[in-house]
Amino acid sequence: MSMKRSFIREILEAIDEETISFAGGLPSEKLFPHEDLKIATLKALENPKVYQYTISNGISELREQIAQRYTNEGFPTTKDNILITTGSQQAMYILAKFFENKDITIEEPSYLGAMNIFRLNYLKMQGVKLENDGVNIEQFENSFKNTKLTYLIPDFQNPSATTYSEEKRDAISEIVKKYNGILIEDSPYSELYFEKKSKYISASLPNNSFHLGSFSKTLVPSLRIGWIRADEEKIKSLMIIKESIDLHSCGVSQYILAEYLKDEAKYEKHLQEIRDDYKAKAIYFSEQLKNILPEFKHQTPKGGMFLYGTFGDNIDTFALVQECLKKKVVYVPGNQFYIDKIPNGEIRFNYTHSSFEQIEKGLKLIKSCL
Numbered sequence: 001m002s003m004k005r006s007f008i009r010e011i012l013e014a015i016d017e018e019t020i021s022f023a024g025g026l027p028s029e030k031l032f033p034h035e036d037l038k039i040a041t042l043k044a045l046e047n048p049k050v051y052q053y054t055i056s057n058g059i060s061e062l063r064e065q066i067a068q069r070y071t072n073e074g075f076p077t078t079k080d081n082i083l084i085t086t087g088s089q090q091a092m093y094i095l096a097k098f099f100e101n102k103d104i105t106i107e108e109p110s111y112l113g114a115m116n117i118f119r120l121n122y123l124k125m126q127g128v129k130l131e132n133d134g135v136n137i138e139q140f141e142n143s144f145k146n147t148k149l150t151y152l153i154p155d156f157q158n159p160s161a162t163t164y165s166e167e168k169r170d171a172i173s174e175i176v177k178k179y180n181g182i183l184i185e186d187s188p189y190s191e192l193y194f195e196k197k198s199k200y201i202s203a204s205l206p207n208n209s210f211h212l213g214s215f216s217k218t219l220v221p222s223l224r225i226g227w228i229r230a231d232e233e234k235i236k237s238l239m240i241i242k243e244s245i246d247l248h249s250c251g252v253s254q255y256i257l258a259e260y261l262k263d264e265a266k267y268e269k270h271l272q273e274i275r276d277d278y279k280a281k282a283i284y285f286s287e288q289l290k291n292i293l294p295e296f297k298h299q300t301p302k303g304g305m306f307l308y309g310t311f312g313d314n315i316d317t318f319a320l321v322q323e324c325l326k327k328k329v330v331y332v333p334g335n336q337f338y339i340d341k342i343p344n345g346e347i348r349f350n351y352t353h354s355s356f357e358q359i360e361k362g363l364k365l366i367k368s369c370l
């Protein structure tokens with residue numbers, strides 16, 4: 001196999017406690033609803049059925065709760081439209097198996113973890129340039145008319161933090177309909193908006209889309225629960241793949257989540273706490289960048305967990321990160337998010353996991369390496 005490991009996972013294993021890491025996409029631990037999850041866990045564990053094998057598409061209660069959230073947002077959904085997966089990472093794996101060997105249109109830059117899954121399943125990726133308000137529509141149509149399959153992250157994209165404008169969402173939807181193709185819409189960050197939530201593109205393509213969600217960024221990643229929303233026929237086909245991978249996602253995790261989600265107001269309050277905390281961090285990170293590294297061009301994020309930008313073509317951020325590692329600070333160089341990985345001046349910073357002090361110190365350390 002010619003595939004290499006993910007740069008991010010390798011870095012996470014290699015760094016020590018002292019290193020300031022802007023690399024991993026780690027949520028802030030201090031925002032985990034530890035007490036409420038403990039209560040939900042104890043409650044869930046009282047029921048002996050929690051320990052038994054369960055059905056492959058996921059427990060009915062949790063699918064119902066997820067479906068209800070879509071319906072409340074104007075995207076009518078029932079529990080039969082939902083397949084529970086082991087993180088949305090597995091959702092992508094299942095879909096890549098489903099579309100094995102096909103051509104696929106992706107954003108460039110795009111999520112490294114998805115690109116690795118596509119490589120593993122022999123999908124041939126065609127990159128389309130991502131602009132400030134979404135992919136370049138002309139390039140997108142040119143690619144999509146051949147691939148008829150696309151993977152997009154329209155809300156607070158990983159890595160670029162880009163959020164699609166309403167116009168581009170509509171344009172994508174029209175193109176998918178025109179060629180009767182398929183959209184895979186990956187939305188782990190859509191709840192982490194600082195101002196407003198955008199409409200899912202999938203809502204206008206109920207039979208031509210797979211919509212992916214996850215509790216990793218909104219609650220905790222360790223439960224490893226995500227899902228796919230699609231029409232019933234597609235869900236049935238995906239279940240065949242899901243069954244042969246792991247029979248079903250962890251039942252204990254699913255029952256804990258179903259117990260926690262019973263109190264909708266509590267979940268909403270928790271989401272608002274994350275949004276407020278991340279917004280303050282995003283603004284601080286951006287201000288510090290302007291002070292310490294003014295040559296780094298970027299936009300202040302409007303949601304999500306990442307800040308993306310560039311030093312321009314004169315700096316190779318892949319070479320720079322090797323120096324930074326020696327000084328105990330790390331980020332992900334932008335070339336990792338491109339199909340051909342040619343070095344460039346771009347960087348993805350995760351701003352949610354570090355303290356205010358670490359942000360300032362880390363950026364000063366990067367400055368000293370330039």
Ligand code: PMP
Nearest residue numbers: 025087088089111158214216226
């Ligand atoms: N999609 C995107 C865009 C991501 O950034 C991530 C996590 N970094 C995932 C999917 C996978 O998340 P999980 O498996 O934890 O749900």
